[in-house]
Amino acid sequence: MKGFFKYLLATIVGLLVTMILLFLIFMGIIGTAISKSEKAVEVKENSLLVMKFNNTIEDRGSKNPFQGFDYLSMKPTTSLGLNDILKAVKNATEDPNILGIYLENENIPAGLATIEEIRNALIKFKESGKFIVSYSNNYGHKNYYLSSVSNSIYINPQGSMQWTGLSSSVMFFKNALEKLGVEMQIIRHGKFKSAVEPFMLDKMSPENREQIATYVGSIWNHWLKEISVARNISVDELNLMANNLKIRNAQSAYENGMVDSLVYKDQVIDRLKELTNTKPEKDINSVSIDQYIKVPAPRKHKGLAKDKIAVVYALGSIIDGDSGESDIAGDRYGRIIREARRDSSIKAIVLRVNSGGGSALASEIILREMTLAKAVKPVIVSMGDVAASGGYYIAASADAIVANPTTITGSIGVLGMIPNVKEGMNKKLGINIDVVNTNKYADILSVYRPMTAEEKAYMLQGIEDIYSVFIGHVANGRGMTTQQVDDIGQGRVWSGINAMQIKLIDEFGGLERAIELAAEKAGLENYRITELPKQKDPFEILMESFSGSVKAQLFKDELGMSYKYYDNLLKLAGTRGIIARIPYEIEVY
Template identity: 50%
Template structure:
């Protein structure tokens, strides 16, 4: 008996010790991850070149979640940059005496077309400093080449590829797959262009959808050609001819038609950069990445802490009810953030940075209301990113001024409802039948196990029409138009920023910096500082949240890589609930 108790007690003590050791190791690992994610001050030496490599996905504001881009092999967080960081650092490099020029390394670029436009404009402004910009790539996509054209010199690998062929977009349709599965999409919509539901009811694009695609893609392509023409001194007619004939097939043809300035290997580029900054060839070239350069101490604009503030409120992702996340807009969190900015007397103006395809109509209405209330007491400027459409436009339309890139995708003023009928799927594919009991006639309205009745469809159609009427009324009020005019340009139609300005949906071309300039002017400020909202959660809390469930998402994202977007879109479908003010599609233009 004594032996039994001895071993039992030893086992219990062993378990307790192992538990505490495990806790110690766990917090040690968490501490290590948090420590690796913290920004460390970087010192910069004279004759340094800013190395801009845009191979990670560029978002408006990078998450401070250390687990989001954690490399388990290297056991460190791979720093992710937001567009705000990129723009601020290009601006800082312009006046930094230690930065002699910029090296654009553009083999891979992962950004939306409006974000590329903002970076391009920042680089054009940088050139006013008379510092050099050199671009090199093994492979130029059309987007990366458009960005590269701001450079003084463009180089391409001798065996590299450069694209100049025009834009194309592909839409996937699920009508046939749903038919085979015996799943019926029940669709209610308003607007002939509100084609969000077309993939579920058609097997090809409608003429109205094709019309809007041709219009906004043509507008974006024209902007590309104009920008390239201005910087490369090649006529738009010649560029169009090169694209139509696919004349740019290899580096030699690119050089022949003056699309590039030289054919070089990377070591030759490094050698040229050394010459540009007067470094001997046997010495190491001093390059600093933009992720490290953001940690270089910058000279403060003012000697003392400035009280007056401009708040940049970031609204990125699909619009849903609730708190949302770093990648989605939650009505509760965003409306609360706008409300706090309104009540904060030190915040003199608000820039609402919108990058959203829309989502829940009700969530959009809640956010819109807070924008309206804020507008009554201080200037509100909407800054549109890559996409600010449908619900994204809904929450922007009340702003005093709307700023967008010519390449922004916007509009899509329309509403739809989508309910699924899986009755035949359950019965024919799985052998499951459903019976029901209800206390009232419409108690099971919206059930996925039966088809809607004609009366139920009429009820939902009325709801969609009412929400659409509210939507266009808000736009008419915010944009000083008649409802009839908004309805004419609405109908769910998608517009490029270029076309949106012509029809009055946008006021000014520009990016986030332009929106801040307008906010400062309207608030009549001489001295101010920028605050970014909503406040980001500290890294430790982010990790704890990750361990509570988000870790599965991180694993899936890491495994799927660039294909994760398709998984994300399927997840978005499962979250559709109620009437939606959402973009008709997720746009991939190549």
């Protein structure tokens, strides 16, 4: 028996030592890979900046070593932020070693407003006298719109191009929920507040169809106008090509003036060698956008500027509480804005919003701090791909709101959604729930039974109260009456173009324009940017959130572009009570 315990103890100790050694080896491999990726980048003379977007472009680049890490090759993939890309293109404009930009993309994993901001940055680059060349085997709407700014657009002779107009679809779950025995009990304010439609209908309501047609149509018309200018093709002709399916392949794209030449990759390289003064037998000096973002920007002033503009990135769903690195937690962001207000070195605040909304209470907490900050320093809002419902709520009191023409905004409305799983539990799983209450409404909003008429009236009153507060905030912030806000509210979604017409925003532009406006209002010429929330050191993240980050990344790798639907379902499943949220995950393609 003594020998048995001896061998058992030795086995346990051996396993523990092995696990520790494997963990340390794994950490060492990751640490080495990460440190290699952060090496200084040298840009040679007559270089070409190569822009290929293979990973999802967020508003802000991440320092998280697990975000985008390839566990099969044990190599990190750079997580590009829009902020990084805009800085890189701006630096390249002034960098004498960069002669031009080469775009090669077939699918750009980014929202419409994000693409708009990158495109505007490329226009400024081109106006500096430098060239842009684009090449692709296949052009879709998004990558063609971005590429349309190029001096030359090339396509593989056997490639393809989609030019059919924009489409937006909505997925409905009503019948699936009925089969599962789940009833979604819905209370809402506004005929356009269609966040709940996928749970109660099997097709779009007329109001929802109207609002989608309005904002998608305005985005399409904006694209047509911009492409018309860039390619010298009339808007009518561009629409005619889409309506008659005139663009079938690379040859028809060339014949209709959408591209400049049909060439293979080697021929593009030969052309780029000519533009960069590279000898035929030599390789082109090039640097990828992933590497170039690490090149420091040239300083325009001596020393470190004392005055700062804080850029606060509010990205994701608006949630209650203080936790949630990937969401907008009300208490956390309220504290961040409050600290920026009290910091005397911060002369202005830019709130970058990319959110479809969420908790009404959390939105109110953030708005309160925005209002207090506005009283002592300029506060500007920059809207990204989506700044709607709660995302608009937190922006309402700003001194100015800057958005792109293709930003999705509005959705000024409130809803409540309580699932009733009684039938599913009883008939599908054979589970019954019984309760004992001390008072009549002790189990109010229970998910195990239908709501009573009194409970529905109680919840509706709460929604009406919050909606009144919501439109009141918008009216105060935008210099409108509550009736005027209600007329354009009711949960209706608008594009940036529509929003400008109804005075929900002040001007078109991206993050850089918002920062310029903040500097103007603060009277600043020499300043630096401080980005908030502060990001943790990569190795701190590595040790703190190893298991959670790996789990999330594995799901992302497996689900790919569909991960966002899984993530949204998880967030909706965990939502109870009153929320201010955009109708659905909007994707135009």
